[in-house]
Amino acid sequence: MKYTKSVGFFFIWIVGLMAFTDLRAQIIPYPLSKMALEGEFVLKAGMPIVAGEGLRTEAEFLSTYLNEGFVTPSPILASGNGIHLRLDENLSDSLGNEGYSLVIDGAIEIVAATSTGVFYGIQTLKQLLPRDFSDSVPGQVMISNTIIVDKPRFSxxxxxxxxxxxxxxxxxxxxxxxxxxxxxxxxxxxxxxxxxxxxxxxxxxxxxxxxxxxxxxxxxxxxxxxxxxxxxxxxxxxxxxxxxxxxxxxxxxxxxxxxxxxxxxxxxxxxxxxxxxxxxxxxxxxxxxxxxxxxxxxxxxxxxxxxxxxxxxxxxxxxxxxxxxxxxxxxxxxxxxxxxxxxxxxxxxxxxxxxxxxxxxxxxxxxxxxxxxxxxxxxxxxxxxxxxxxxxxxxxxxxxxxxxxxxxxxxxxxxxxxxxxxxxxxxxxxxxxxxxxxxxxxxxxxxxxxxxxxxxxxxxxxxxxxxxxxxxxxxxxxxxxxxxxxxxxxxxxxxxxxxxxxxxxxxxxxxxxxxxxxxxxxxxxxxxxxxxxxx
Known part of the structure; x- marks a missing residue:
């Protein structure tokens, strides 16, 4: 994924583009920065979740939610293709203990300094899905490509x-x-x-x-x-x-x-x-x-x-x-x-x-x-x-x-x-x-x-x-x-x-x-x- 080869540089770059934040996006609470990209990503039933070390609980949380909507289990893998959840301790200075980056562009990747940040990235991803997702949806959904960099104002x-x-x-x-x-x-x-x-x-x-x-x-x-x-x-x-x-x-x-x-x-x-x-x-x-x-x-x-x-x-x-x-x-x-x-x-x-x-x-x-x-x-x-x-x-x-x-x-x-x-x-x-x-x-x-x-x-x-x-x-x-x-x-x-x-x-x-x-x-x-x- 081209935006996350260097996450520290990526954060500096995206903050410089904060004037392009899309205030129409339907997310509560609204993120620090959100930039819409061209195109859409197809999230399919059963897509694996690739979770780094220390993120098993967060991966299981996301897998359970996707299963409720698709009625198809999303396996949790240590490597491979799928929805990537990853820790990067170098983000602690820029995003703190609760911040995260979420990139949807040909794939989905959530990166944070802590498991809390990854968990909050998952919450944002859930809000990007159809509002009736957990009720009844077909075998795939379309998500607009986007870049979100986010952290809270108060602890x-x-x-x-x-x-x-x-x-x-x-x-x-x-x-x-x-x-x-x-x-x-x-x-x-x-x-x-x-x-x-x-x-x-x-x-x-x-x-x-x-x-x-x-x-x-x-x-x-x-x-x-x-x-x-x-x-x-x-x-x-x-x-x-x-x-x-x-x-x-x-x-x-x-x-x-x-x-x-x-x-x-x-x-x-x-x-x-x-x-x-x-x-x-x-x-x-x-x-x-x-x-x-x-x-x-x-x-x-x-x-x-x-x-x-x-x-x-x-x-x-x-x-x-x-x-x-x-x-x-x-x-x-x-x-x-x-x-x-x-x-x-x-x-x-x-x-x-x-x-x-x-x-x-x-x-x-x-x-x-x-x-x-x-x-x-x-x-x-x-x-x-x-x-x-x-x-x-x-x-x-x-x-x-x-x-x-x-x-x-x-x-x-x-x-x-x-x-x-x-x-x-x-x-x-x-x-x-x-x-x-x-x-x-x-x-x-x-x-x-x-x-x-x-x-x-x-x-x-x-x-x-x-x-x-x-x-x-x-x-x-x-x-x-x-x-x-x-x-x-x-x-x-x-x-x-x-x-x-x-x-x-x-x-x-x-x-x-x-x-x-x-x-x-x-x-x-x-x-x-x-x-x-x-x-």
Whole structure:
């Protein structure tokens, strides 16, 4: 293949031709560079896949997909003619860990520095096939000859599923991982514990899941006294979690578990009341909102309990980050507890927020000792983002450990800049721009697409501190899989492009056209778009 005799030179050459990028191409997320060539390539049923060393998993993934469409196996070979998948470590400087080149011109070749890059090249190849390919196609398809050189804008491209408020289950999680892989999203943020449920088996404390995983009823709507009228139960065993982690790894997705502390903890406290601050919590709440009780982090036994839980979480999840939530802590029980206020005085902690940061730093240090990084919502920095503190406790004196990943969700966007300038790495999930439980009227598709994780005016020297973005579906009032999917799609497509595509290559009209075309293949897996009305 004439374009790939020297891949390093080829990359430099194609970037010089980026003005010829074809913005009409129907690919989401849109690539860094795409150039149409003359002619077409005939992809035939049973065409072999020639995979270099270290690419067996990726080759099997492509072979399975081609078999679904052609109903003819594509053998995987070490050499010969066919679809070539190849690693070239010399591309790491130009394409990074996730970039790739895809050349279709008399043959098909995908080359990358890593297996992740090859996998993403395969995802792009799939989108170049007919939209109904996996449904029913003849024994061959025509693909326009093209050259694509691609890499992501951001390293953190996350989707979060709240599995606490309404339990979705293993098959739904895998369905979302499949869609994330198609869209080159690489972080699955899994919200596993909250006030209304504890969804992960902890073997040392079995009642966390057995008691905390069940509530008697569920609030029907925001602020409503009506209830669904039946209990909800469910949690993931550690065996199920290992299977989901394996499934995600094959799709080059890292799972970041969220184990809430010190707030959003009432399901855990209902299971083991001694870990709470009030001493009165006995049941898992059936309503939503900011709850009263939280972990008593002034009690060393409780901190030890949480470290025990994290030991099992760390042993399960191989990714670098562990999310501890840290948002919306109700400080009243701490203020009203003599033992907690005594603990604060002994440790020189002036305010409840100082106590939270002090505790959070303990957890950060503990996780660091296990080779992990702590992540939390930006409440953990100590800012009064909810405007609820009195003047005497509005400012915290404690400082969050610099190794922490700050997950911005609420407050003035200036806080993102302040965090970056303060040396923290930030994932931007500003709720006005990324919360998928919001209606399409409140968060239209156009606004999702226009979101930029780098706040306007942030000096370029700090851009590297913005790891990327996360988009979240909170499921308080989204009780079914179908309802959840309609909240997520098509907005997830927009966030995929926000995370991957450089701003000058974004084009909303082209995106809408492509999103409409993708409805066909998404319908095949039971995904219906929400009523975004093309907005």
């Amino acid at each position: 953190w491209r996350a989707f979060m599923l709240d599995d606490c408020r309404n339990f979705m289950g293993e098959e739904v999680v895998k369905k979302m991982l499949d869609q994330m892989a198609m869209l080159k999203m690489n972080v699955f943020h899994w919200h596993l514990t909250d006030d209304q449920a504890w969804r992960i088996e902890i073997k040392k404390y079995p009642k966390l899941a057995e008691v905390g995983g069940t509530r008697k009823d569920t609030q029907l709507a925001r602020g409503s006294d009506e209830r669904v009228g039946k209990p909800q139960t469910g949690y993931y065993t550690q065996a199920q979690i290992k299977e989901i982690i394996r499934y995600a790894k094959e799709r080059h997705i890292v799972i970041v578990p969220e184990i809430e502390m010190p707030g959003h903890a009432m399901a855990a406290i209902a299971a083991y009341p001694w870990i709470g601050s009030l001493g009165t919590t006995q049941e898992v709440p059936v309503t939503f909102g900011k709850m009263e009780d939280s972990f008593n982090v002034a009690d060393p036994r409780v901190v030890g309990f949480l470290k025990d839980v994290l030991d099992e979480v760390v042993a399960l999840f191989p990714g670098e980050a562990i999310h501890i939530g840290g948002d919306e802590v109700n400080y009243n029980p701490w203020k009203n507890s003599e033992s907690i206020t005594d603990y604060m005085r002994l440790n020189g902690l002036s305010t409840p927020m100082d106590l939270q940061i002090y505790f959070t730093n303990q957890i950060s240090t503990y996780l660091a000792g296990k080779g992990k990084r702590m992540m939390g919502w930006n409440d953990i920095l100590g800012h009064d983002i909810h405007n609820e503190r009195d003047s005497s406790s509005a400012k915290a004196e404690q400082t969050l450990e610099k190794s922490s990943i700050v997950h911005f969700w609420k407050g003035d966007l200036g806080l993102v800049e302040a965090a970056a300038k303060g040396g923290y790495e930030v994932v931007n999930s500003n709720h006005w721009d990324t919360y998928l439980d919001y209606t399409y009227r409140r968060l239209p598709l156009s606004k999702s697409y226009a979101f930029d994780p780098i706040p306007a005016g942030l000096p370029e020297v700090y851009h590297g501190k913005i790891l990327g973005l996360g988009t979240q579906i909170w499921t308080e009032y989204t009780r079914t899989e179908s309802a959840m999917l309609q909240q997520v799609f098509p907005r997830l497509l927009a966030y995929a492009e926000v995370g991957w595509t450089i701003p000058k290559n974004k084009n909303y009209d082209r995106f809408l056209e492509t999103a409409e075309a993708m409805k066909v293949q998404l319908n095949q897996v039971g995904i219906k778009f929400g009523d975004y009305a093309g907005k």
